[in-house]
Amino acid sequence: MSRGGFDAPGLDAFRRPDGNGQACANCHSPDGIELQSFSDATLRRRIGRHFPIDRNEGAAIYSYLRRQPRPAGLVRPFQPAGSPIWYATAEARDRAFGQILARRAPKLTGPIIESAAEAEAVAEEVKQIDLFSLPIGIPLNRLSNDVFHGAKxxxxxxxxxxTPAAPTFGLQDAYLATPNRATLGALISGTLFGVGGAQKLAGLKYRALAIYQHWLRTGERVMPPVESPFWQIGEFGRLERGHSLNELGFPPRVRAESKATDMADLRLPWYWLGWMFDPGLQRSGDLPETRRADYFVRSLREDGPYPNHTLFMLTRKLAEQGTNPEAWNSDYVQMYEIQYSFWLLDQVTPKLDPVGKRIEANSFLMSLYLLSRDIRRTGAVLLPESQRTQVKLMQAELKRIGNPNDDLCQSTLELIKTARPIR
Ligand code: HEC
Incomplete structure (x- = not known):
């Protein structure tokens, strides 16, 4: 079979098991395309872990990986704008994010909105923003974190x-011969998931890596046909927080070389990435908590705080769910649902800068206008109890930040009361 035009001896060596029975292609992409960004010295060093670089296999792998040199760098895949906003503290990065939004989203961050038409315009503006080029203060995970570069x-x-997670070489060959959605999908569904935490993370990382290397190769950003691995890695970080690498079953060498691991480092960056690919959070899993972004919102606080990021994320998510037909996956007619999750329910008073206050006010007003519009249009309302609670909390918060709008809050509460409840 053709191997995507790449020389077969190099690929054979890339697939040859080392002394531990592990081949490069068991952990890296089918042809190591993502490794091309590393320096010559780094490639030699890492090949040397598995094969003597001066012998046939090592040399063959080296020249195979160097077939298309690329600039070296410690890449953070899919980091919007190439690198994170670079201030020392989360607060400073969050403020800078607010300044960026002030330019990119003038309606959301501008004068207080006063009508349903303006609310629709805010929703449109927010939906138009390209999340892959909007700089953020959250550093996404690096492609590789090797202790060689420093203890941190x-x-x-x-x-x-x-640990090895790649599917069969048959599936890899099919992908390399014709890299498209179908063959990528087969790589993803063929990914190996062994028993235990370490193996689970390896499988999820392989799926994430498959999507990244496909983008490097084709320029196409593909959402997998299964639950999002990005989101699931974030969930792994949340659920396994506090567990040691030993408890999770990582092999001795990984434990020795990964002493700086904090599972929380897997949480927020991967939630955000999962959300970039799926801004309506429809592929995050079946749990209502994840659909509502509950843990994501808490993580933005605990791993931050990032209030401006949170408000922007929630506004975009609600606008998608309520007004983008593609982000709607229920049998009911699409309608707006107010759900600011733990942003409101946790009742932790957020510290907001002036831009943050305007975003919060306009986001809430957008929600109130769009919900009222949809209740009038359909005569129905989703989860009335929950939405009533949210509106009451919004009313208090609008007052707190100096933009009270009791009339709109009251009339929305009335509409919720008279509408036909569904769910
Ligand atoms: C058991 C899984 C596994 C195998 C097999 C494997 N790697 Fe890796 N490789 C990793 C992991 C994990 C990292 C991330 C850095 C770390 O954790 O040390 C990595 C990182 C790298 C890096 C970047 C190092 C840096 O400085 O950041 C290169 C280059 C590399 N691998 C090349 C190879 C080559 C070539 C082979 C085959 C000879 C290979 N790897 C085999 C898991 C593997």
């Missing part, structure tokens, strides 16, 4: 599986 990089919070 001794962590498993990167994109490369720590």
């Amino acid at each position: 990089q001794g962590t498993v919070a990167d994109w490369i599986p720590d």
Whole structure:
């Protein structure tokens, strides 16, 4: 079979098991395309872990990976705008994010809105923003974190599986011969998931890496046909927080080289990435908590705080769910649902800068106008109890930040009361 035009001896060596029975292609992409960004010295060093670089296999792998040199760099895959907003603290990065939004989303961050038409315009504006080029203050995980570069990089919070997870070479060949959605989908569904935490993370990382390397190769950003691996890695970070690498079953070498691991480093960056691919959060899983972005919102606080990021994320998510037909996956007619999740329910008073206050006010007003519009249009309302609670909390918060609108809040509450409840 054709191997995508790449020389077969190099690929054979890339697939040859080392002394531990592990081949490069068991943990890296089918032809190592993502490794091309590393320097010559780095490639030699890492090949040397598995094969003597001066012998046939090592040399063959080296020239195979160097077939298309690329600039070296410690890449953060899919980091919007190439690198994170670079201030020392989360607060400073969050403020800078607010300034960026002030330019990119003048309606959301501008004068207080006063009508349903303006609310629709805010929703449209927010939906138009390209999340892949909007700089953020959250550093996404690096492609590779190798302790060689410093103790702080001794962590498993990167994109490369720590134990073999790649599917059969048959599926890899089919992909390399014709890299498209179907063959990529087969790689993803064929990914190996062994038993235990370490193996689970390896499988999820392989799926994430498959999507990244496909983008490098084709320029196409593909959402997998299964639940989002990005989101699931974030969930892994949340659920396994506090567990040691030993408890999770990582092999001794990984434990020794990844002492700086904090599972929280896998949480927020991967939630945000999962959300970039799926701004309506329809592929995050079946749990209502994840659909509502509950843990995501808490993570933005605990791993931040990032209030401006949170408000922007929630506004975009609600606008997608309520007004983008593609982001709607229920049998009911699409309608707006107010759900600011733990942003409101946790009742932790957020510290907002002036831009943040305008975003919060306009986001809430957008929601109130759009919900009222949809209730009038359909005569129905989703989850009335929950929405009533949200509106009451919004009313208090609008007052707190100096933009009270009791009339709109009251009339929305009335509409909720008279509408036909569904769910
Ligand atoms: C058992 C899984 C596994 C195998 C097999 C494997 N790697 Fe890796 N590789 C990793 C992981 C995990 C990282 C991320 C850095 C770390 O955790 O040390 C990595 C990182 C790298 C890096 C970047 C290092 C840096 O400085 O950031 C290169 C280059 C690399 N691997 C090349 C190879 C080559 C070539 C082979 C085959 C000879 C190979 N790897 C085999 C898991 C593997």
